[in-house]
Amino acid sequence: MSARRRRSIFDLVREYVEEIESLADEIVERFMEKPSWDVASQTLEPLCDVYVSRDNVIVTADLPKADPESIRISSIRDDLIEITAKMKVKVRFEDLGVTHRRGEFTCFCCRVQLPVPVDISKAKAKFVKGILEITLPRKKGYEIKIE
Amino acid sequence: MSGDNEIKIIEVRDIPEGVKIICGLPDVGLVGVIAAAHMISKMNLIEAAYVETDLLPPVIILENGMPKSPIRIFEGGGIAVINSEVAIPSDAIYPLMRSIVEWAWRKKAERVFTLSGLPVPNRHELEKIKVFGAASNGDMLKVLKDNEVEIIERGFLVGPQALILKYCVEKNISAIALLAESFYNYPDPEASSVVIQTLNRMLNINVDVSELVGKGEEVRLTMRDMMRRTQAELARMRKSQEYDIPGFYIK
Numbered sequence: 001m002s003a004r005r006r007r008s009i010f011d012l013v014r015e016y017v018e019e020i021e022s023l024a025d026e027i028v029e030r031f032m033e034k035p036s037w038d039v040a041s042q043t044l045e046p047l048c049d050v051y052v053s054r055d056n057v058i059v060t061a062d063l064p065k066a067d068p069e070s071i072r073i074s075s076i077r078d079d080l081i082e083i084t085a086k087m088k089v090k091v092r093f094e095d096l097g098v099t100h101r102r103g104e105f106t107c108f109c110c111r112v113q114l115p116v117p118v119d120i121s122k123a124k125a126k127f128v129k130g131i132l133e134i135t136l137p138r139k140k141g142y143e144i145k146i147e
Numbered sequence: 148m149s150g151d152n153e154i155k156i157i158e159v160r161d162i163p164e165g166v167k168i169i170c171g172l173p174d175v176g177l178v179g180v181i182a183a184a185h186m187i188s189k190m191n192l193i194e195a196a197y198v199e200t201d202l203l204p205p206v207i208i209l210e211n212g213m214p215k216s217p218i219r220i221f222e223g224g225g226i227a228v229i230n231s232e233v234a235i236p237s238d239a240i241y242p243l244m245r246s247i248v249e250w251a252w253r254k255k256a257e258r259v260f261t262l263s264g265l266p267v268p269n270r271h272e273l274e275k276i277k278v279f280g281a282a283s284n285g286d287m288l289k290v291l292k293d294n295e296v297e298i299i300e301r302g303f304l305v306g307p308q309a310l311i312l313k314y315c316v317e318k319n320i321s322a323i324a325l326l327a328e329s330f331y332n333y334p335d336p337e338a339s340s341v342v343i344q345t346l347n348r349m350l351n352i353n354v355d356v357s358e359l360v361g362k363g364e365e366v367r368l369t370m371r372d373m374m375r376r377t378q379a380e381l382a383r384m385r386k387s388q389e390y391d392i393p394g395f396y397i398k
Binding site: 036044046047049051060062064065091095096097128129130131133 | 268271272330331332333334363364365367368369371372374375378
């Protein structure tokens, strides 16, 4: 009879981490395998980033050539925001060095998933050097007092 | 054709020995890639070699309707610039960097420069971008100091420039890593321009960066997709370790 080695807590944690990593890889692959543009809606998907600090969730988006006056940030759900912006000029594939595709782009649009609960009504945004920065205060939980 | 896991650097025209090599490979802010592409264009460098390997995805660059390797070396006036037009899979970084440094050693490279970014969270608020450096030996550290480049005394480097420095030490090649403060996830032509200006001083060349800065928004639009794919590889190579504070150290 073969003796089955009991898995330690470290083995279990390692397996769990590997599973999460493989899932994350799969999500990244799926996200990557679609174009970052849509000719039908003349939309480019901007590069976005999300950072969680102690008090805020900070969302940034790279919006080169965006008209600052046209930037709109709306809440789709409690944990999902949409960023849209019109571009100052139309950008054609040709302008991006691509001659074998047809189409032009007039706006940016993306939806950003928020990782923790936020108070969207208190969000603030600024647009510096073509980078949009949205600061969303995190919702405060119940504070446990130390006796 | 290269066999499995084999990397060949194939020269299509003669590259002289003693050449200075500049590596601009995909990393944070695509600082090196943008800087290398700008230098190739402004210095009128000519395609001199390409990388042949099965470690990259099955991708080619079409140029005037004909296939080209996505990693190529352009040369002129004793300067060879290595540039990649695709994100390099994290699994390929080790063998590829080893091959590049091996090639630099065979070419008796006078010096190897690797250009990249140093991610800073408040990058868009910075008025003046600083360049930091690291080197493979004491003489190169002195070159950095003489050119008023602040040395990274202690910290982590992750990615192509980390391995280039490491392998250059092993091969006794003089090498310098130049890292400009940059965005992590967004193409950063302004940071690339600052790195080029530092190289201008070090190599006594005069690459004009005004066009690169002026066309910054176009560059950012064009480089979006490469940045997206590079982001995924940066995550796989645990690039965020550069933010880590090194462990306790007694002098």
